Amino acid sequence: MQFPVRRLRRLRKSESMRRLMSETRVTRDDLVYPILVQEGLDGRRPVGPMDGFYRISVDLLEDELGEAHDLGIRAVMLSGIPEHKDEAGTSAYAKDGIVQQAVAKARRYRSDMAIMADVCLCQYTAMGHCGIYKNGTVDNDLSTPLLGKVAASLAEAGVDVVSPSAMMDGQVAAIRAALDQSGHQNVAIMAQTAKHMSALYSPFREAAHCAPLFKDRNEYQVPYTNPREVMAEVESDIEEGADIVMIKPAMMYLDLVYEARRRFTAPVAVYNVSGEYAMVHAAHSKGYIDGAEATLEILGCIKRAGADIIITYSAKEAARMLP
Template sequence: MTFFRGRRLRRTPAIRDLVRENALSPNDLIQPWFVVETDDKNFEKPIGSMPGQSQYSLHKLVERAGWAVDKGLRSCILFGIPKVKDPQASQAWADEGIVQQAVRALKDKYPQLVVMTDVCLCEYTSHGHCGIVRGEDILNDPTLELLAKSALSHARAGADMVAPSDMMDGRVAAIRVMLDDNGFNDLPIMSYAVKYASAFYGPFREAAESTPQFGDRRTHQMDPANRREALREAVADLDEGADVLMVKPAMPYLDIIRDLRENFDTPIAAYHVSGEYAMIKAAAANGWIDEKRVVMESLIGIKRAGADLILTYYAEDALDWLK
């Protein structure tokens, strides 16, 4: 009797490696870091809901980056937490803002490290929202200028790529014009093009100290029930000048990653977010799962769905596990 014998190509580790369809590499992984403006140069505060992750002072961030670069880390993305927050998020575009300082320090010490910056206002506003507010309304168009100024300040500090995450309409175009008008024509934009109003961001609010003081973000982040809308958002950002498109979160939206991969030839990024990280950590701490295997299966699933780049808090661990 003749039948399909799929096991022939699974018989040994060497054969499985030989026919493997997708593979992870250090080039795929981007580590998010949280840098805090503080007078304590040795400040390092563990993030309770994200075991293994911390907020860092500038000095400690540079130390951490050195350890990660030695392990093979190629890329990172920075989130800043200023000393002072105000309604206009003025520290978001300050030349001596904490992210701007961090970019300069990392590029000076580790020029080979690709340093990306998150461009948003929520970490810098006293109200915790991603834009200028009037009453309880988040104002789209007045926010665009501030986002563009923030991106320009990151570019001037030496960022290799800027990544707007705010989900204001038109922000990629505003940033592209600002960068081009100031001589940064070659600086790429990785847009959080398809960012859902997700419950999986919970631990990030603690890490970035960006919990909204009122309301929520459903007026500008996408409805989790919507799939076709993701393509409209992606097209809009590409038309405005985005170079890389991101889907956030990753695991609950693998279908969206696949949709973008099948419809666009631009690089696709996916953010394996704080809630995904925290759930794996919690289950592993209880002995319910094999942490390494679950993480690597999750990351390869994101890659298999079509992501070229993966932002993940597990990047540093994955570098060890890939060896």
């Protein structure tokens, strides 16, 4: 017998053959585009080193949604920068809070898009922590009812999906209860289940003015060393009523995406965060890599690992390139 009999290159010999053989593919339906709205802002401003991504005033929301929609994107994730911060994070659940206003407008403009919103307190508290800071720590059980309140207020404004990112124990249960008690049984929860303590959030964090004033988030975010702990987080979020679970960041965490997809039936979302986006764009601008190709590769690999939903600042860029 002549070697090799099995020639795997046969199936790669032309573009049409390669397309036919493609085992996984990213489509526009997989993508969620994050939008950052800032209270009191006029127009749009860059977000640190995130080339091509801007924080916007609420009046620009219609254009932003229209552009995403024209590109075939059908889901957005809203988060906000308020003018007012205080100890209790009250602007996070104010009826006229920045994200509540944005959700209501988005709902009005686009009934054909899934409107999601981040649920946390860090942008809204003076301390910049994801929960209420008391006696030298972030008080878990003082924070969860407030997260419930934030979720209910966003539901009132018309959101489809709330996405808690505070990493408080019991936050999903508190939010589910708050939603159900306020008549929002059909608002889904996409829990940011495994939000890791990561160096990759800094571009967004600086733009959103939500870096903690002191101490870091080690007491509540998951360390990148602990895959079993991540599975325990997934298990407990599903028990508490999460409809969708999330692994965050994306690129260096794909083993966890794979494992969560294998072990659980809930849809798995991935957040391809600001630092990941900034790294690709910085390398592109230096001429080290082709940013467009790298973006498609990253999204394709996230999909291959098993992600059902990809939240990414590259959504519009990818939508322009996808077949």
